[in-house]
Structures are given as structure tokens and as C-alpha cells.
Amino acid sequence: MTHFTEHPPVPNLIREQLKDHPELIAELEESLKSVGRRPGMSKPQLTDQFEAAIWCLEDKLGGLRDRCGRGGQKSRGHRRCRTDRQRQRERTLDVGVQQQPEALSR
Numbered sequence: 001m002t003h004f005t006e007h008p009p010v011p012n013l014i015r016e017q018l019k020d021h022p023e024l025i026a027e028l029e030e031s032l033k034s035v036g037r038r039p040g041m042s043k044p045q046l047t048d049q050f051e052a053a054i055w056c057l058e059d060k061l062g063g064l065r066d067r068c069g070r071g072g073q074k075s076r077g078h079r080r081c082r083t084d085r086q087r088q089r090e091r092t093l094d095v096g097v098q099q100q101p102e103a104l105s106r
Helices: 012-017 022-034 043-069 084-104
Strands: none
């Protein structure tokens, strides 16, 4: 497990929108503990961590949206932050699905 010395904060806009729900802000902060920076990281490593932080927020906020949409029930589709490899695999699958209908119409 990688230990980071700094973790990204929850963006101020999201904090402001969730100011009445400190437990949700805490969930977002907890999810961001899986990414961060440490001394000596290269620029590409920092860029990867930045992208991972965005994906963590997207995943967590999507799960919160799903949970709120069901009257507060916990989302069955709850996932931890996706890795770069998982994200790439999903993109590859999405491209294949998007191209498939075109092939069928020929």
C-alpha cells in the first residue's frame, strides 16, 4: 500500500453545496485518502494522482446521487475508486459498444 504525505481536499464548490451534510463531505474526504502525493513524485505521477482524485470524486458523487435517488438506501453499485487499468478497460468497452450499432446497420 502506498503512503502519501498529502491528500487532495474536497473542492470548495462541493463543500459549499454539501455544507448541510458534513457526513457526505467526510465520505468524500475518506475516498480521497487513496490518492495523493509524496516527496519525489515525478510530474507524470502527480498527473496520474490528479486524474485518480477526479475519478474518486466522480465515483463517490455518483454513488451518493444513486443513494439519494432511492430515498437514502445504500447504492448496490457502490465502488471504491477505480484504478487506471479499470478506467482504461471501461473506455475500451464503451468504444466497442458505441461502434457495434454502426456495424449492425451496414
